[in-house]
Amino acid sequence: MVHRYDLTDFEWSVIGPVLPQKSRGVPRVDDRRVLNGIFWVLRSGAPWADLPGRYGPPTTCYNRFRRWTKAGIWDQIMDAITDAYGGDVRMIDGTSVRVHHSAATL
Secondary structure, three states: OOOOOOOHHHHHHHHHHHHOOOOOOOOOHHHHHHHHHHHHHHOOOOOOOHHHHOOOHHHHHHHHHHHHHHHHHHHHHHHHHHHHOOOOOOOHHHHHHOOHHHHOOO
């Protein structure tokens, strides 16, 4: 079942190849599930412990988030997304944008 904010197949086709591949050891929780879980925590602001089980164990998602941060994977993901959209990516920092009070209920 696809949830509202999960990655689309196109988004995954852009991001998936950027992620590091681990070929030995214990089988990993699927990277797409983990990435959806990371995005869920970042969007919701909830603690890692409240991560829904469909994304895998919270510690797995958190540890992978930290490893990918240290390895610079998020910059590589942004570069891949930018390339996929022909270099036309725009972002707005929500901390500095004023929104009408009724927009918060959308």
